[in-house]
Amino acid sequence: MRHPAESLTGEPYLPHRSVHLDFHTSPLITPIAQEFDPEEFAARFARLGVDSVTLFAKCHHGRLYYDTAREERHPGLGGLDLLRSQVDALRPLGIRTPIYVSVLFDEHAATTHPEWVALDADGEPVRVHPDGVPGWRILDMTSDYRHYLADQVTDVLEHFDDADGFFFDICFDQPGFTPTARAAASAAGFDPDTAAGRLDASRAVSHDYMARLRDMVAGRGHDGVPRSVFFNSRPRLLLADELGFSTHDEIEALPTGGWGYAYAPTVARSVLPIQPRAMGMTGRFFGSWGDSGSLHPEAALAYESLQMVSLGIGISIGDSLPPAGRSHDAVTDRLERTFRAVRDVQEVTAGAERVAEVAVVRPPGVGDGEVMDADAPGAGELAALRLLAARGLDFDFVAPRDDLADQLAGYRAVVVLAGVGLDDAAVRALTAHVAAGGSLMVSGLPQDADVLASLTGLEATGEPAHRREFVRPVPATSAMADFDHVLPGGVPRVRTTDDVQVLATVTEPYFDRTGERFSGHEYTPAGWPTEHPAVVVRGRVATSAFPLLEAYGSTGVPELAELAAVALAGVHPRPALRVDGAAHLEATLQRRGTTSFVHLLSYLPSRRTQADVETVLDPVPAVDVEVAVRVDGVEPRRVRTLAGADLPFEVTDGYVRCTVSFDAGHCLVVVEGE
Missing domain, CATH: 3.40.50.880 (Class I glutamine amidotransferase (GATase) domain)
Known part of the structure; x- marks a missing residue:
């Protein structure tokens, strides 16, 4: 189903169901995309029923995937203009195609210009070490790499002046010890000899290049809708100060990839009061990005996706296109079932607004360190999540900023x-x-x-x-x-x-x-x-x-x-929603006019092996869950499930009350008013 563009003059389109299609492919693999078939590619995403697919112009290897004269073009592409072929295959289906560009990871630039690589305090190149094996080197954005990157983006724009949007990845703050980083810090009034000074300087550098790239790609996509722009890997605790850079937020959280199952619902409730234009992001991998030879359990995909839908936002699922350029049917089958479940709920609840009655004022934090760690819930946030969600008391996290009075408006x-x-x-x-x-x-x-x-x-x-x-x-x-x-x-x-x-x-x-x-x-x-x-x-x-x-x-x-x-x-004795069920149950309430929608999620992450990871293999049957929705004078005429089954109900003390059992993991109770 094609979703209409939100505005030809206003905001960029915000996807409801999206795939983030990774294609980090080493130049040592050649040829690549030899099995790519535009018709098969289009048919796959038509099956998935998505309205957006993020496609690669430049990957972490620093390689480009379109027909360009730049030397960074992937050597295994031959005569194929992969990105253009992908875009042209999806556009007739009404599927938008924002373009991915890697920022701080660029192995080609790191190899050809080692002077552009960030250095640590010992003067050694900074790089990540997954599983103890040296990995991506991190580029220094105070070096001439920033101009090299800008030239690449200019080239992408010249080839894709019809681009729907841009996803800039790996945009964290990298404290610097290179001579250019130290000079930039001093010139900006920061002390490069202190950790705080280096952090502040690195944040200023990030803001500088983000503003530059944002302004470069500003414009309209193929249908006249303003382009979307998103900078990933930014700390959400600083979101209020960085609203001007991105047009929306994508809450990256692969629970089995290190984020855990508390991260996404916590961070989403911190983001939404500040930036309601948001979507969640999980992955089809059992583990994290790059774990392309694994499949996320179907129940886990459903849980993570429907959890975001219950908060009123869309979902993006990360996938990885194999080097040969053709996806496996097993991946397509699994994603199709997940997106179908999401679509069914989204279509029924379209236009409904989330009812968040509680504001949880959390310590402000400083957004230091790895983004995953900086934004992770502390003991108090975790307790609020577990305590409130199980009782149907939906809530937001707010920070004690100067505008706290304005932030608290509307919460009971x-x-x-x-x-x-x-x-x-x-x-x-x-x-x-x-x-x-x-x-x-x-x-x-x-x-x-x-x-x-x-x-x-x-x-x-x-x-x-x-x-x-x-x-x-x-x-x-x-x-x-x-x-x-x-x-x-x-x-x-x-x-x-x-x-x-x-x-x-x-x-x-x-x-x-x-x-x-x-x-x-x-x-x-x-x-x-x-x-x-x-x-x-x-x-x-x-x-x-x-x-x-x-x-x-x-x-x-x-x-x-x-x-x-x-x-x-x-x-707070009379909340909008009361739920009495098992401790793991999560409940949220949405309303559209006189109709109320109660989302009930019954999944239980668990650790089953020596691997230090929790996952979800099956939904947990929920039995005799008592649901009470405050109706505020609206006379309910029907209570039903998403599938249309009527539920017996009664109205007492201003609440419509019903009991529901389900075994599918997610149940939508619809209370229809007169």
């Missing part, structure tokens, strides 16, 4: 993670949120006494008495057993007022464990219950005196998650 509940510095502007924003009827949960005490008092009504009275202490739920207010659960640390002491509801108190150990004075294997047992509050609710504000979410995220103790859920429910 706010969760503040430990480590967030709350300045005067942030306190005013949170106070205004509560005054306007919103709810607030604070994980860990703000350091400033005035902030603590103004937000929570609590007064700090002392430090923890022991290195490790215990939290005891109060059954009367939490409905949890009064068992003493050990914490990773201690609990600061606070004083409360009479209008505070205490959900949990502190229990102290008999004594602190030392090398000379200990009892048991790991920590001294709980010995002395106290009246010191650990978790409290006051009006529409819940506060844990210790980092409750972070404690759950770092230990995995289920009761800590339950205690956090009780605290949040105490201040």
